[in-house]
Structures are given as C-alpha cells and as structure tokens.
Amino acid sequence: MNRLWKQAHKSNEKPVEPKRTDDLEVGSRSSPSDTSWIVWKPEDRYPTRGITLERLFTRLQRKRGKLDEEVEFQREAPISPDYPEVKIFWAENWAGRSSEVTMDRVRGTEKILREEAHRLGFKVVIVRSGVHNETNQYAEDGTVLTYCDQRTGRIRNLVAEDDPHMTVYLGYDLDNIVVQGHVYIVWDAKASFNMRIVRDASDRKIVQPWRQPVASEYWYL
Secondary structure, three states, X not given: OOOOOOOOOOOOOOOOOOEEEOOEEEEEEOOOOOOOOOEEOOOOOOOOOOEOHHHHXXXXXXHHOOOOOOOOEEEEOOOOOOOOOOEEEXXXXXXXXXXXXXXXXXXXHHHHHHHHHHHHOOOEEEEEEEEEEEEEOEOOOOOEEEEEOOOOOOEEEOEEEEEEEEEEEEEEEOOEEEEEEEEEEXXXXXXXXXXXXXXXXXXXXXXXXXXXXXXEEEEEO
C-alpha cells in the first residue's frame, strides 16, 4: 500500500467541563461530523456521498491525538476467489486487541467481512480494529465520553464491555467510504475458523442501555 498522508487539521471539538469520577476526569469528545452516529440500515436509501481515504485517515489521526504520526495500512488482504470484487484493508490494529491472535482469526475475520460487504453491496472494507469486546461510551448527543488517565496523562475513550465484534468502514471504493459500523460475531466451534456473524439480535448477550439490540450496526460518516 502506498504511503499515507500526514496532515494536522484544527479540531472542531468544543471544550466540555470535566466531571470527577474517582481518580478520572470524564469529559466528552465531539463526534467527527454532524451526521456521525445517525444510524444507517440496509433497507434505507444508500448513501450517495462519502469521504475519501485521506479524510478518513485524517479523522483517525485526530482520534488518536497523535497528529505528528502517520496512520498507515498494516496490510492489504489478498483477493478472495469467492468475492473478488471486495477489497479489504487493515488499518492500525490489524490483528485485533489480543496478543495471541492467530492467522485463522485474521482469515475468519476477512471471510465474514467479505460476505457482509457483498450482502450490503459494498466493495471496500477498511478494518479499524479486529475482533474485540469493548465499545466506546457516548453522551446523549452522540459525543464520545473520555477521561484523563492520571497515570499517563493521556486522554482515553471511556469504554464498556461488549459482545465480540469488528469495527469497520464500508464503501464503494477508496474515494467513497460511506458508513462505519460494528459487525458482531459469535464464537462457534462448528463454523469456519470457529466464528460466525450474528444475524439474529437474540444472539447478542451484552447490549448497552444506550443502544438497541441489533445483529450489526452501521452509521453514516
């Protein structure tokens, strides 16, 4: 993959008065745009406007709070004979948040995401994070809740336990990435690579109060 961009943009964030929670200072981080966190469903009209790869990675850089570092693709997944039209790119945390991720986990993730992209009619998948079981917490207005880690001084997102899922971006091509979302899975010894996608919301075990029990969830960018 070609080298990506290194840009520093001024943040649109509005300062929020922090609240004390034990030894943490909880604030909020503004959502990237006015349309972020508006739910998109496959039965809705398909988005006609997307963002480019460059803009997406600028957004990821801002979220990381490391504007002086590039966000780079770690690998581009090989073309699949089953879904040759679907291209998968791994960004940053390509192996998931476990230190013991196997290549079967990676291949299983790619298989599920190719099938999901094909089902939804998208041709590009960018994996923001492999399988993990935490999710950000949000204020009522959709902003991400954050806290200052007193040990390191770094601002981190406030997270809660969640069912295992992948965080992805989907689009028509690398210049038209249109939705972001969570693709939930279930560990199943009878399935390929021991994992299968959640198709029925009843398979979900952990649903946070601010979310609806859904099989997978997508939002506009």
